[in-house]
Amino acid sequence: xxxxxxxxxxxxxxxxxxxxxxxxxxxxxxxxxxxxxxxxxxxxxxxxxxxxxxxxxxxxxxxxxxxxxxxxxxxxxxxxxxxxxxxxxxxxxxxxxxxxxxxxxxxxxxxxxxxxxxxxxxxxxxxxxxxxxxxxxxxxxxxxxxxxxxxxxxxxxxxxxxxxxxxxxxxxxxxxxxxxxxxxxxxxxxxxxxxxxxxxxxxxxxxxxxxxxxxxxxxxxxxxxxxxxxxxxxxxxxxxxxxxxxxxxxxxxxxxxxxxxxxxxxxxxxxxxxxxxxxxxxxxxxxxxxxxxxxxxxxxxxxxxxxxxxxxxxxxxxxxxxx
Amino acid sequence: xxxxxxxxxxxxxxxxxxxxxxxxxxxxxxxxxxxxxxxxxxxxxxxxxxxxxxxxxxxxxxxxxxxxxxxxxxxxxxxxxxxxxxxxxxxxxxxxxxxxxxxxxxxxxxxxxxxxxxxxxxxxxxxxxxxxxxxxxxxxxxxxxxxxxxxxxxxxxxxxxxxxxxxxxxxxxxxxxxxxxxxxxxxxxxxxxxxxxxxxxxxxxxxxxxxxxxxxxxxxxxxxxxxxxxxxxxxxxxxxxxxxxxxxxxxxxxxxxxxxxxxxxxxxxxxxxxxxxxxxxxxxxxxxxxxxxxxxxxxxxxxxxxxxxxxxxx
Numbered sequence: 001x002x003x004x005x006x007x008x009x010x011x012x013x014x015x016x017x018x019x020x021x022x023x024x025x026x027x028x029x030x031x032x033x034x035x036x037x038x039x040x041x042x043x044x045x046x047x048x049x050x051x052x053x054x055x056x057x058x059x060x061x062x063x064x065x066x067x068x069x070x071x072x073x074x075x076x077x078x079x080x081x082x083x084x085x086x087x088x089x090x091x092x093x094x095x096x097x098x099x100x101x102x103x104x105x106x107x108x109x110x111x112x113x114x115x116x117x118x119x120x121x122x123x124x125x126x127x128x129x130x131x132x133x134x135x136x137x138x139x140x141x142x143x144x145x146x147x148x149x150x151x152x153x154x155x156x157x158x159x160x161x162x163x164x165x166x167x168x169x170x171x172x173x174x175x176x177x178x179x180x181x182x183x184x185x186x187x188x189x190x191x192x193x194x195x196x197x198x199x200x201x202x203x204x205x206x207x208x209x210x211x212x213x214x215x216x217x218x219x220x221x222x223x224x225x226x227x228x229x230x231x232x233x234x235x236x237x238x239x240x241x242x243x244x245x246x247x248x249x250x251x252x253x254x255x256x257x258x259x260x261x262x263x264x265x266x267x268x269x270x271x272x273x274x275x276x277x278x279x280x281x282x283x284x285x286x287x288x289x290x291x292x293x294x295x296x297x298x299x300x301x302x303x304x305x306x307x308x309x310x311x312x313x314x315x316x317x318x319x320x321x322x323x
Numbered sequence: 324x325x326x327x328x329x330x331x332x333x334x335x336x337x338x339x340x341x342x343x344x345x346x347x348x349x350x351x352x353x354x355x356x357x358x359x360x361x362x363x364x365x366x367x368x369x370x371x372x373x374x375x376x377x378x379x380x381x382x383x384x385x386x387x388x389x390x391x392x393x394x395x396x397x398x399x400x401x402x403x404x405x406x407x408x409x410x411x412x413x414x415x416x417x418x419x420x421x422x423x424x425x426x427x428x429x430x431x432x433x434x435x436x437x438x439x440x441x442x443x444x445x446x447x448x449x450x451x452x453x454x455x456x457x458x459x460x461x462x463x464x465x466x467x468x469x470x471x472x473x474x475x476x477x478x479x480x481x482x483x484x485x486x487x488x489x490x491x492x493x494x495x496x497x498x499x500x501x502x503x504x505x506x507x508x509x510x511x512x513x514x515x516x517x518x519x520x521x522x523x524x525x526x527x528x529x530x531x532x533x534x535x536x537x538x539x540x541x542x543x544x545x546x547x548x549x550x551x552x553x554x555x556x557x558x559x560x561x562x563x564x565x566x567x568x569x570x571x572x573x574x575x576x577x578x579x580x581x582x583x584x585x586x587x588x589x590x591x592x593x594x595x596x597x598x599x600x601x602x603x604x605x606x607x608x609x610x611x612x613x614x615x616x617x618x619x620x621x622x623x624x625x626x627x628x629x630x631x632x633x634x635x636x637x
Contacts, residue, residue, distance in 0.1 A: 074445070074446075076449075126628045127582055129390070129445040130390070130572075130576075130582055130624075130628065131625070133392075133445075133569070133572070134624040134625045134628070135621065135625075137566070137569050137617050137620065137621040137624075138618045139618075139621075140614075140617060140618075141615055141616070141619070141620075141621060142614075142615075144612070144613075144614030145612055145614040145618065245614075253452075256446075256449070266443060266446060296461065298457055298461045298465070299457060299461065300457070301456045301457040302453060302456075302461070303457070304453050305451065305452065305453025306450070306454065308446065308449065308453065309442065309447065309450035312443070312447070312450070313436075316442055
């Protein structure tokens with residue numbers, strides 16, 4: 001077992017990531033400057049808190065996904081998982097009137113879906129993009145079937161604090177974001193398991209030969225991705241105070257975009273959790289700016305699609321140049 | 324290797340999907356009285372034609388170890404283009420041209436992204452899915468496009484010497500794809516693209532060009548499928564074709580085409596399309612909501628891939 005050998009690589013990657021991270025922070029700062037020039041509403045306290053809240057939510061969805069993409073996998077079921085978790089949690093909160101039980105349901109459902117993804121990818125050896133794509137449609141179907149067109153709304157105030165509450169003038173989701181940023185970064189950079197995740201993405205065969213238990217680490221990252229989707233679903237519920245079958249629709253593409261814009265390579269092995277935070281911030285700034293400039297919301301999937309393609313193209317080029 | 328695994332390896336592809344079809348048909352024949360009637364069987368066949376038009380090129384794409392997630396969104400956008408052009412000009416030819424042009428543009432874009440820019444197909448087409456969906460919403464403002472001349476309905480409900488027109492179109496498409504895949508050099512290259520890309524390169528064939536052609540073919544078929552879909556609904560709607568790519572992928576997977584080695588089988592896809600069609604039709608007759616149908620097709624795909632995985636076992 002040579003986890004120590006494995007540990008060397010990502011440390012090196014971190015320093016080269018540092019420069020890339022700086023570019024991205026500069027890009028975000030530039031976006032802020034442009035937007036504050038274009039719209040008076042941008043630099044208001046209200047809007048900035050709004051951007052941060054939105055970033056926090058996108059980051060939570062994308063943080064678990066980051067680990068999956070670090071292993072050179074993909075989780076296309078994030079949005080559908082959020083949909084099912086939110087709807088189940090909503091109905092548990094409604095029937096039991098217990099925020100705790102609802103929270104457990106949301107996170108538990110997300111985790112189970114993630115575990116199922118992990119099983120499909122490892123035990124059945126189905127390529128991750130197709131396994132999670134099948135899962136996505138299964139979850140969408142189950143969610144619509146379960147909800148049967150109904151809307152569940154009106155949750156207890158204690159639960160809603162998670163989405164709309166403030167602590168010291170800062171929205172609650174931002175604390176949740178910072179907490180998971182710390183946990184995620186510590187896990188990825190400072191633990192053996194985290195380093196093994198990088199090793200699997202960089203070279204699965206080498207990782208296996210040097211004693212990394214590849215299947216169980218893969219199951220772990222898909223489960224984490226599912227659990228984070230479950231957590232994100234709770235924050236969405238608490239904020240919008242209602243749940244419908246289509247609640248998770250159109251969330252997968254932005255989550256993938258945040259990870260890729262954040263500099264995590266689709267080919268695995270390089271990237272950081274904090275990069276995903278910057279990616280989420282950049283994407284949120286773009287979408288928020290479009291809102292402020294009163295650009296039709298129909299442009300959003302189009303712009304997100306273009307951003308995904310650009311980010312992957314850049315990462316493909318960098319990879320080719322490194323070879 | 325265990326005996327069970329040996330037996331599975333020895334299974335040729337034919338029984339797999341044929342078995343699924345037989346199980347589905349028997350199951351529905353027993354549970355639903357309206358299943359085995361001439362009208363219903365004709366229904367299944369006609370309703371499967373749109374799916375077949377998408378599943379044929381999807382087979383070729385998956386044989387090149389690719390994937391096209393944008394197909395449903397491109398189908399939708401092509402259908403909207405067709406509806407808008409036929410309403411504003413009244414010309415059927417121009418409208419069909421518009422639908423095919425939309426398909427070809429996206430096919431070309433997908434091909435470029437996958438081959439020249441070297442972006443993995445599933446993420447490239449996920450990006451173009453977003454673009455096509457956005458354009459559909461922009462073009463329609465989220466509303467249905469209605470007021471299409473009645474005559475276009477005839478394309479879906481009409482018949483040529485007793486055979487429904489959609490079936491004529493689908494048969495032509497199947498025949499053309501069969502010839503393309505099995506009788507031409509292009510088809511041989513497609514097979515090589517999946518299993519042995521390097522050999523193709525060494526032989527001096529432009530891999531990029533071939534990939535672009537494959538995705539262009541998908542765009543072309545999506546254009547024709549848009550014609551059938553618009554005629555069937557007699558309108559175009561920005562969400563009408565969403566998820567169709569999943570049914571197509573399901574049909575290809577159930578039909579026994581492999582996602583990793585590029586082994587494909589066109590007739591298997593035809594049977595896979597029928598299996599998906601029978602499943603949807605049968606569940607419809609049993610009054611199962613369409614949401615549960617989607618879930619069961621998801622399960623069908625995972626089962627098919629699981630069996631494919633067993634075959635791959637060393």
